[in-house]
Amino acid sequence: MQLEPEPTVTPITQRAANRLHRRDQHSVRLEAVRKDRCEASFRQLYDYYAPRVASFLRQKGVEDRISHEIMQETMTRVWLKASQFDARKASASTWVFTIARNLFVDYVRRRKRAEVDFNDPMLVRDDVAGPDVRxxxxxxxxxxxxxxxxxxxxxxxxxxxxxxxxxxxxxxxxxxxxxxxxxxxxxxxxxxxxxxxxxxx
Amino acid sequence: MAQYHPSEDLLAGYASGAVDEQTEALIAAHLTFCPACRRMVTEHEAIAGALLERESAPSASVAGVAAILNASPSRAPSTFNEPPLGTLSKIAPQPLARYVYEKTGEADTEGLNWTFYGPGIKRAILVGDEKGALVRLIKAEPGAVFPDHGHGSDELTLVLTGAYRDQTGRYATGDVQCAPAELSHQPIVEDDGVCFAFVVSEKPANPKNITAKIVQRLIGR
The missing domain is CATH 1.10.10.10 (Winged helix-like DNA-binding domain superfamily/Winged helix DNA-binding domain)
Structure with missing residues (x-):
């Protein structure tokens, strides 16, 4: 009788699995929103981030009504643009922070925040660290x-x-x-x- | 690869959304050229993200989340119209070309209001006036020599094309020269190409002294 060989796990997938396992709960929830439009996960994200984003904006000196509006728009984008979330590039908290920051800048200036355009023909690519080394x-x-x-x-x-x-x-x-x-x-x-x-x- | 970079303070200010719009445009343009500074900004954003989790948090409203989940799926977040960008985007990274377009309504380098600044040197003032230019584009022909000038306030220069030298170093595409208020210098443009640069200062640049001013005028007329 022949034994089935042990399923082999390449070091890379093992590492990826560990990473997934170690990911913080907010990033896991955001992943669930991204992949499955999971409403329960979004509710948990909202409960966690909405008050924090509002508090962050208030401390930047934004009045209550406006900070509520920017917070609500931030969370709307989290829901609608979850497909753009990439856990390899940023954790959920960092991603939410950048959305709130950009909306804050847009609101204060009434124009779009200046950011790198990754389709810019002038872009100098980062060849130091690929996704695997980073x-x-x-x-x-x-x-x-x-x-x-x-x-x-x-x-x-x-x-x-x-x-x-x-x-x-x-x-x-x-x-x-x-x-x-x-x-x-x-x-x-x-x-x-x-x-x-x-x-x- | 850029050799001269904005200070860490400026990169942190950019990451937290605290710098003024002209500095933001200058940094975003530098970041287009500089992967090393992009990594720094990512690190600063990660610090801000981690700090966000530590903010105090009263409980969230139930109505707020319902409003998002029940909104019709067709409701797309507001987007800004992208301006049509002409020849400006041949010399400037997108975020800077957009900034110039927003200030002037011009998408082409040739359409900007270029005025004489010195032999072989023109400038287009974006914010400020002839007496006190705060934000401007500079276009210098190969070999052009700038009038010796002091600054009176800190000044950031991003080189877009070509290169220039002064006593502090050689600045080429993507480099940011952070000139402190006390620096007095006379940049010389290298021979092999037109040098476009974007300059942001806190207060107007002052010609070094009255003699320099007069000489500048004599050369100009």
């Missing part, structure tokens, strides 16, 4: 989240004001009543630490 984006973002959680609160606060709320370093110094140089050094320390922790993830 760390999967959701993996990287998970490591990043964990790393931010380990920062001292005074460093993560500076990151939050600069990255999420788009404040200039000088404005951060005024808001926190600390010297500009302290803002710079907290930012530098935080970024160094994040890069180190992500490399070891």
């Amino acid at each position: 760390l999967d984006a959701t993996e990287r973002d998970d490591a990043l989240k964990a790393a931010i959680g380990k920062l001292p609160p005074e460093q993560s606060e500076v990151l939050r004001l600069i990255y999420l709320h788009g404040m200039k370093q000088q404005a951060v110094a005024e808001r926190l009543s600390i010297p500009l140089n302290t803002v710079k050094s907290r930012l530098r320390l935080a970024l160094e630490k994040l890069r180190r922790l992500m490399e070891h993830a």
Whole structure:
């Protein structure tokens, strides 16, 4: 009697499976919306992101009514444009952030945000890291989240004001009543630490 | 491959949507030429995304999600009309060509309002006026020498075609020169091609002193 050979798993698919397994729950839900238009998953995404996006906009100084509108449009795009989500390029949170940011800029300027056009004949392609060498984006973002959680609160606060709320370093110094140089050094320390922790993830 | 890049602060500002529109257009154009800076921006966006998860979150409204799920599927998100882009898109990446088009209504390089700036050098002012140009395109013939000038404020120059040199280095397509307010320089365009550049400053560039101003006028007339 002949035994069936063990099914072989190539290292690549094994790695892909691990990645899928390790993906954060929001990215998994967004994947379900993308593939199956799963309403239950979208409801969960809405419950999670809608209040966060609204809070993010309010802290940028957008009045309540408008921030609600931009938030609602952000979530509408998540629902309608889920097909554009690519978990290899960005985690769900990063993708939602970029949609909200672009709508915010469009709203403030009343024109489209300037972004790279990937069909531009002038585009210089990135030949350093193909999809296989690059760390999967959701993996990287998970490591990043964990790393931010380990920062001292005074460093993560500076990151939050600069990255999420788009404040200039000088404005951060005024808001926190600390010297500009302290803002710079907290930012530098935080970024160094994040890069180190992500490399070891 | 670009050798000179915008500062990390500027890239972070771009990622968080905090820079003004002319700087945004300049950075998006540089990113078109520079994969390394694109990776940096992606990293900054990932930091912002991770921070978004840490925002405080009261509960979401039930009506809000229902409104989205019950909307008719034909409702497409609003899109902006893409302008028809002419010869401008031969010298400028799309986001910059679009910016120029939005400011001037011109899609062709030839249609811009070019004015004399020095021998072999013309400029088209997009924001500001002759006395205080804040945003402009520069077109310099091969071998052209700029008037020696100071800045009075920080200035960003993105080279689109050709190349120029000054005491700080050689700047070619895709490079961004970040000239601090205190820099005084006299860029010289290389011999082998027309140099188009996009320049953004916070305040108008000042000719170095009154003598330079007079010399500039004499040359000009």
